């Protein structure tokens with residue numbers, strides 16, 4: 001069986017940048033080798049630039065995006081803390097679940113799927129929350145919420161509340177500016193717009209939030225006090241916590257280098273241009289976009305499956321005859337929506353032409 005080379009145009013993983021793939025093939029170094037530690041330092045420094053932050057505690061956690069969510073609640077939510085969560089899709093739902101498992105008193109604010117979270121409704125949900133959390137780019141619906149507006153409004157009202165943002169599908173694709181927005185805690189995943197295989201969760205936390213961390217979180221693996229001693233040698237000298245996934249970190253470092261060489265603004269513009277082209281092309285095909293206008297993500301497009309069309313069959317033909325993966329919808333929209341991703345290395349006009357051409361042929 002020959003190796004398959006698919007166009008990964010679904011909700012993730014995306015096709016990695018070539019530099020990220022190449023880095024995986026380099027001879028392995030030990031996780032305490034000084035040469036590897038230089039790569040780790042480089043990765044953290046590059047992550048700061050991509051996040052738009054000077055946060056000292058900016059690092060890749062070992063695990064997929066969900067480990068970032070888990071670490072956020074484990075280290076910053078105590079049992080009984082009030083956590084307001086904006087829910088407008090699957091990943092907001094998951095935040096509710098995870099925060100609850102760490103004992104938070106979760107106040108969920110439900111929105112229609114396909115709409116962004118509403119800042120005022122989150123503010124109105126509780127007068128004095130410990131934390132307000134929302135998903136920047138809801139991958140289940142293709143919607144961008146205004147985290148900048150949310151963070152400013154929360155801090156303007158209450159200096160105590162921490163703002164947590166899920167940036168799994170936004171980092172490396174659309175603007176994220178942690179410091180100027182005033183976001184206290186944020187996490188991402190490597191397999192989307194950062195253009196790396198799944199396996200790491202870039203994480204960043206402000207000094208303000210760090211001062212209020214849980215001293216002994218109920219998880220050993222995700223205790224940021226312990227991980228920090230390895231990543232930044234904060235307790236003087238780097239000490240073993242768990243074996244760092246060295247190949248994945250080298251791969252992330254290479255992708256970040258590629259992104260920064262191109263220039264963050266240029267990368268964002270490339271995503272916007274590709275997204276615009278896809279949206280226009282889908283409408284030209286007579287298809288209807290799902291996410292609310294003005295809040296559509298360029299990197300993840302949701303489109304309604306036309307009446308009478310077998311959603312799963314179309315995806316299967318795209319995969320087997322054209323080598324293109326696109327995603328089904330989620331939850332109530334599982335068979336009535338498709339999700340098309342143009343993330344990282346795939347945010348290009350040739351990928352748009354490929355998926356539009358194949359859809360045109362399959363839909364007839």
Ligand code: PLP
Pocket residue numbers: 011012064065066067069091135137138139140166167168169189198
């Ligand atoms: N948050 C968002 C917005 C996501 O899109 C995803 C994955 O698709 C996750 C969290 C969870 O990440 P992972 O599946 O890498 O654990």
